[in-house]
Amino acid sequence: MTGIRELAQRLNLSIGTVSRALNGKPDVNDETRQRVLEAANAMGYVPNQAGRSLRKGATGVVGFMMQTGAQITGEGDVFFMSVFDGVQTVFARHQLDLVALLCSSEEDPDAYMQRVVARGFADALIISATKREDHRIDYLASRNIPFIALGRSQTDVGHPWLDLDFEGMAETGVARLVAKGHRRIGIFAPLDNTNLGFVFIEAYRKALEQRGLPFDPDLIFRAHPNERGGHDIAHAIAAMPPGKQPTGFILTNELMTLGFYNGLYEVGLPPGQKFAVISRDSPQAHFLVPKLTSFRLSLRDLGIALAEALLATMPAYAAHYPLGVVRKIVPLELVDGDSDMPVSTG
Amino acid sequence: MTGIRELAQRLNLSIGTVSRALNGKPDVNDETRQRVLEAANAMGYVPNQAGRSLRKGATGVVGFMMQTGAQITGEGDVFFMSVFDGVQTVFARHQLDLVALLCSSEEDPDAYMQRVVARGFADALIISATKREDHRIDYLASRNIPFIALGRSQTDVGHPWLDLDFEGMAETGVARLVAKGHRRIGIFAPLDNTNLGFVFIEAYRKALEQRGLPFDPDLIFRAHPNERGGHDIAHAIAAMPPGKQPTGFILTNELMTLGFYNGLYEVGLPPGQKFAVISRDSPQAHFLVPKLTSFRLSLRDLGIALAEALLATMPAYAAHYPLGVVRKIVPLELVDGDSDMPVSTG
DNA sequence: GAAAGTCCCGTAAACGTTTACGACGTTACA
DNA sequence: TGTAACGTCGTAAACGTTTACGGGACTTTC
Numbered sequence: 001m002t003g004i005r006e007l008a009q010r011l012n013l014s015i016g017t018v019s020r021a022l023n024g025k026p027d028v029n030d031e032t033r034q035r036v037l038e039a040a041n042a043m044g045y046v047p048n049q050a051g052r053s054l055r056k057g058a059t060g061v062v063g064f065m066m067q068t069g070a071q072i073t074g075e076g077d078v079f080f081m082s083v084f085d086g087v088q089t090v091f092a093r094h095q096l097d098l099v100a101l102l103c104s105s106e107e108d109p110d111a112y113m114q115r116v117v118a119r120g121f122a123d124a125l126i127i128s129a130t131k132r133e134d135h136r137i138d139y140l141a142s143r144n145i146p147f148i149a150l151g152r153s154q155t156d157v158g159h160p161w162l163d164l165d166f167e168g169m170a171e172t173g174v175a176r177l178v179a180k181g182h183r184r185i186g187i188f189a190p191l192d193n194t195n196l197g198f199v200f201i202e203a204y205r206k207a208l209e210q211r212g213l214p215f216d217p218d219l220i221f222r223a224h225p226n227e228r229g230g231h232d233i234a235h236a237i238a239a240m241p242p243g244k245q246p247t248g249f250i251l252t253n254e255l256m257t258l259g260f261y262n263g264l265y266e267v268g269l270p271p272g273q274k275f276a277v278i279s280r281d282s283p284q285a286h287f288l289v290p291k292l293t294s295f296r297l298s299l300r301d302l303g304i305a306l307a308e309a310l311l312a313t314m315p316a317y318a319a320h321y322p323l324g325v326v327r328k329i330v331p332l333e334l335v336d337g338d339s340d341m342p343v344s345t346g
Numbered sequence: 347m348t349g350i351r352e353l354a355q356r357l358n359l360s361i362g363t364v365s366r367a368l369n370g371k372p373d374v375n376d377e378t379r380q381r382v383l384e385a386a387n388a389m390g391y392v393p394n395q396a397g398r399s400l401r402k403g404a405t406g407v408v409g410f411m412m413q414t415g416a417q418i419t420g421e422g423d424v425f426f427m428s429v430f431d432g433v434q435t436v437f438a439r440h441q442l443d444l445v446a447l448l449c450s451s452e453e454d455p456d457a458y459m460q461r462v463v464a465r466g467f468a469d470a471l472i473i474s475a476t477k478r479e480d481h482r483i484d485y486l487a488s489r490n491i492p493f494i495a496l497g498r499s500q501t502d503v504g505h506p507w508l509d510l511d512f513e514g515m516a517e518t519g520v521a522r523l524v525a526k527g528h529r530r531i532g533i534f535a536p537l538d539n540t541n542l543g544f545v546f547i548e549a550y551r552k553a554l555e556q557r558g559l560p561f562d563p564d565l566i567f568r569a570h571p572n573e574r575g576g577h578d579i580a581h582a583i584a585a586m587p588p589g590k591q592p593t594g595f596i597l598t599n600e601l602m603t604l605g606f607y608n609g610l611y612e613v614g615l616p617p618g619q620k621f622a623v624i625s626r627d628s629p630q631a632h633f634l635v636p637k638l639t640s641f642r643l644s645l646r647d648l649g650i651a652l653a654e655a656l657l658a659t660m661p662a663y664a665a666h667y668p669l670g671v672v673r674k675i676v677p678l679e680l681v682d683g684d685s686d687m688p689v690s691t692g
Numbered sequence: 693g694a695a696a697g698t699c700c701c702g703t704a705a706a707c708g709t710t711t712a713c714g715a716c717g718t719t720a721c722a
Numbered sequence: 723t724g725t726a727a728c729g730t731c732g733t734a735a736a737c738g739t740t741t742a743c744g745g746g747a748c749t750t751t752c
Binding site: 359360362363366372373374375378397399401403 | 729730731732733734736737738739
Binding site for chain 1: 390391392393394395396397399400405414415424427428430431434435438444445446447448450451452453460461464465466467572573574577578604605607608611612629630632633634635646
C-alpha cells in the first residue's frame with residue numbers, strides 16, 4: 001500500500017536500490033534484484049504513477065483523443081478499437097499505456113486538448129479525423145508535444161502522419177466500375193471539412209476525367225459517416241429521377257456500408273443485383289450478402305505502423321525506430337466480391 | 347512552462363498564496379485572487395497533474411475500462427459514447443475527467459485492472475459487461491476503490507450498480523408478441539457468461555410460463571452482441587424447419603438489431619412483414635425500415651445516473667449526492683413501431 | 693603492498709503541487 | 723491601552739519516486 005519505502009524496509013535495502021532493481025538499472029546484484037522482484041510481486045507492489053511521472057517528467061501514457069456523445073463523427077466504433085489493438089502491441093514493448101481521452105460534447109475540443117497537454121496527462125498524442133485546417137496540429141507542434149495524425153491535413157508542420165490511400169480507392173473504384181460498364185458512379189463525401197473529403201472527391205474527379213466521363217456534382221452524396229448516413233444516401237438515390245441515378249457507388253466507411261446495404265434493400269435496389277457497391281472491408285462488413293467487393297486493410301497493422309511512427313519521433317524511443325518523420329499513405333488491395341455486378345445485369 | 351513557481355514570482359507572491367487563490371481557498375484577498383487568476387489565464391498556466399495528484403492522493407480522473415481489438419464484446423460502440431456524455435456532464439461540475447482505459451487484447455483484463463488501480467491512475471472506476479461471477483468486483487471492493495458497475499452480477503459485495511430492466515423487456519416483449527398472436531417467440535442470449543444472459547432468459551421463461559406457452563430451448567439464439575451476431579441469427583432462423591421457426595423475436599442490442607434486419611431481408615423474412623422484431627431503441631436503429639417497435643431509453647440520462655451514483659460513494663463528493671448505495675434497475679418504455687405485426691399477416 | 697579498478701549499495705536532492713502552521717498587521721472590544 | 727480576533731500571506735513539510743553522486747569492500751594490476 002504505502003509504496004517503495006515499505007518494500008525496501010522489508011528487504012533491509014534502501015529505496016534507491018529497490019528502485020534500481022525494479023527498473024532494470026545496472027548497478028545492482030543479480031541475486032538482490034531477484035529478491036526485490038519476488039518481494040514486489042508477492043506484496044503486489046506497483047509504483048505510484050504520480051510520484052514516478054513527477055520525477056521523470058514523463059507519464060508513460062499516450063493519449064488518443066476522441067469525442068463522446070457524437071454519433072455524428074462516427075468515432076468510437078470498431079474501426080478504432082482494432083487500430084488501438086495494433087498500437088498497443090507496440091506500446092507493450094516499452095511499458096507504454098494507451099488511453100482514450102474523452103472530450104465531452106460540452107467542451108471545446110481545442111480547449112480540451114490544451115488542458116490535457118498542459119496538465120501533462122500524456123507524453124504523446126494520437127489525433128484522427130484531421131480537418132483540412134487543423135488547429136490541433138499547430139498547437140501540438142508549438143508546444144513540442146510528440147504526436148501523430150491519422151489522416152492528412154493542409155496544416156502541415158512537418159509532423160508525422162499516416163493515411164489511407166483514398167486517391168487509390170477512388171481511382172481503382174472508378175476503374176473497376178467503368179470496366180463493368182457503369183457510366184454514372186456515385187461517391188460519398190463527409191459533411192464536415194475533414195481533409196479526406198477533398199482528397200477523395202478530387203481523385204474521383206480526376207479518375208472520371210481520364211476516362212472521358214463527365215463530372216456531375218449531383219453524384220456526390222454528403223452524409224455523416226455512420227449507418228444512418230449510408231441509409232440516407234440509398235434513399236436519396238432512389239428519390240432521383242431514373243436517368244439521373246447512379247448505377248454504382250464507392251464509399252470507404254464500414255458503418256456507412258451497413259446502412260447503405262440496408263437502405264438499398266429497402267428501396268428495391270438490392271446490392272449486387274440492381275446496384276453496384278464498392279467499399280472498404282471490415283470485420284463487420286464481412287458477413288454482408290452479397291459479399292462486398294472491397295478494399296482490404298489490416299487495421300491492426302495500421303495501428304502498429306501508427307505506433308512505430310509515433311515512437312520514432314519521441315526522443316526516449318526513437319533509437320529503436322530509426323524511421324525519421326513518417327508521412328505515409330497506406331495502400332489497399334481491391335478484393336473481388338459480388339456487389340459490383342456489371343451494369344447490364346441491372 | 348515551469349509551473350506555479352514562475353507564476354508566483356511574476357506576481358511577487360508566494361507559491362502558497364497562488365495555489366490557494368487558484369483552488370478557491372478562503373484565506374486570500376479577493377483582489378489578489380483576481381490578479382492571480384488573470385495572470386494564470388494570460389500565461390496559460392495549468393497545474394501539473396503529477397505534482398497535484400501526488401500531493402493530494404487523488405488524480406481527479408475516473409476510468410472506464412474497455413477492451414480493444416474485440417469486436418466480440420460489442421464494446422466501443424455508440425452505446426458507450428452516449429453514456430459517457432451523460433457521465434461527463436455530471437463530472438464537469440466537479441472538475442473530474444473521464445478517460446477510457448484501454449485494455450489490450452493481449453493482456454489479461456483482471457491483471458490490467460489491478461495494474462491500473464495500484465498505479466493510482468484513477469480515483470474511481472466504472473465497469474461494464476459484468477460477468478455472472480466477476481473478479482473485478484471482489485478486487486475493487488477489497489482494495490476499497492470507489493466504483494460502480496453497469497450491469498448486475500452474482501458477485502455482490504454491496505456495491506452500487508445500475509442495470510437495464512431486462513426482466514421488464516422480456517416480459518413486456520413476450521406480452522406484446524403473444525397479444526399479436528405469436529406462439530413461438532425467439533430470444534437472444536450472449537455467448538459469454540455475462541450476467542445479463544441469465545437474467546434475460548429466466549424472465550423470458552417465466553413470461554412464457556405465465557401464459558401457458560412452452561419453453562423451447564431451440565428458441566434461444568446465442569451469438570455475439572454485434573451486427574454479425576444479429577445477421578447470423580436471422581440465417582439460423584431461416585435454416586430451421588418451417589414448423590420450428592419462431593415468428594417473432596426479442597433482442598436488446600442496437601448493433602445486433604441492424605444486422606438482424608439485414609439478415610432478415612436476405613433470407614426473405616422481411617421484418618414487419620413476415621417476421622416480428624422487438625428491440626431497444628437507439629440513434630442508429632432509428633432509421634430502420636420498417637420503424638422498429640422498441641424499448642426507449644435515454645443513454646445520456648443513464649450516464650448521468652451512473653455518475654451521480656458513483657459520486658455518492660466517493661467520500662469527497664458524497665455530500666452533494668446523498669443517495670446511499672444506489673442499486674437500481676432502469677425501466678424502459680415500449681414504443682410502438684411497425685416491426686411487430688400480427689402473426690396472421692405473415 | 694599500494695594504486696587503480698570494479699561491484700554494489702546508501703544518501704539525498706529533485707520533480708510541482710497542496711496545506712498545516714505560524715507570523716504579521718489591522719481592527720474591535722473591554 | 724492591552725488583548726483578542728480577524729484577514730492575509732509566507733514558510734516549509736509532505737506526497738512517492740528516480741537518479742546523480744559518493745563510499746565501502748573487494749579484486750586486480752604493476
